[in-house]
Amino acid sequence: MGSCTISSPFDSLLFDLDDTLYSSKTGIGQALKGNVQDFLVEKCGFPESEAPNMNRKFFTTYGSSLAGLRASGYDINPDDYHSFVHGRLPYDLIRPDARLRNLLQSIKQRKIIFTNSDRIHAIKALDRLGIRDCFEKIICFETMNPNLWKSARPDEFPVVLKPSMEAFKIAIDAAEVDPRRTLFFDDNLKNIASGKAVGLRTVLVGSAIKSKEADYALETLSNMVQVIPEIWLSEEEEERIGHSRNEMDSILATTAVGA
Numbered sequence: 001m002g003s004c005t006i007s008s009p010f011d012s013l014l015f016d017l018d019d020t021l022y023s024s025k026t027g028i029g030q031a032l033k034g035n036v037q038d039f040l041v042e043k044c045g046f047p048e049s050e051a052p053n054m055n056r057k058f059f060t061t062y063g064s065s066l067a068g069l070r071a072s073g074y075d076i077n078p079d080d081y082h083s084f085v086h087g088r089l090p091y092d093l094i095r096p097d098a099r100l101r102n103l104l105q106s107i108k109q110r111k112i113i114f115t116n117s118d119r120i121h122a123i124k125a126l127d128r129l130g131i132r133d134c135f136e137k138i139i140c141f142e143t144m145n146p147n148l149w150k151s152a153r154p155d156e157f158p159v160v161l162k163p164s165m166e167a168f169k170i171a172i173d174a175a176e177v178d179p180r181r182t183l184f185f186d187d188n189l190k191n192i193a194s195g196k197a198v199g200l201r202t203v204l205v206g207s208a209i210k211s212k213e214a215d216y217a218l219e220t221l222s223n224m225v226q227v228i229p230e231i232w233l234s235e236e237e238e239e240r241i242g243h244s245r246n247e248m249d250s251i252l253a254t255t256a257v258g259a
Contacts, residue, residue, distance in 0.1 A: 008233040012177040016186040017115040035085040067159035075154045086121040094128035104134040113138040116161045163194040
């Protein structure tokens with residue numbers, strides 16, 4: 001036995017889904033925005049010219065248009081909303097990602113999804129990527145909002161979503177993680193700031209430049225090996241980090257073609 005066995009400082013990894021596990025360039029986000037605006041016009045009677053502004057305002061103030069609508073007194077059933085805005089998404093734009101799958105499978109720690117989306121959308125997106133079985137749990141809209149379906153009035157239970165502190169506390173509880181030993185990956189600066197505030201170690205995805213609340217920044221998840229090598233440290237092998245890098249380099253090299 002060598003004298004300096006070092007274990008990873010992380011027990012668990014908590015991943016956002018949309019624009020984190022797949023690129024914001026897929027077109028899914030744009031399609032979603034269009035569907036939300038259609039919902040505001042078709043289901044809530046907003047003038048077409050106002051829909052983009054209302055969508056932006058609701059998102060900025062409440063975290064989503066559903067949250068904004070319910071807070072404004074619209075009795076919107078969450079399932080109806082999600083089936084309208086997510087049900088018509090062009091999921092075929094999300095391609096299977098063998099590199100990401102190999103990367104996730106090389107990580108021995110617990111891996112959990114934490115998304116504002118509903119469970120059906122999360123499962124569809126993860127299945128399209130080919131990585132659903134890499135995660136032990138999906139913490140999603142339903143996890144954070146168990147009472148919405150039985151509320152008498154739309155404003156009785158405000159919709160809980162990231163970046164609210166309540167959402168993060170529910171997630172930490174549901175995931176049964178120690179925030180100080182958990183890495184949280186997200187593309188949204190507000191979510192990163194809230195994650196930091198509840199004690200999580202934070203990774204800003206989609207940017208090479210760290211925000212002050214981000215412990216790490218990754219342009220893409222495949223940069224994890226270079227930027228956060230301590231994920232792969234293990235008690236059993238003091239040179240694991242060297243092995244990991246070599247393994248990951250060969251994994252990434254073999255799967256780069258056609259990925």
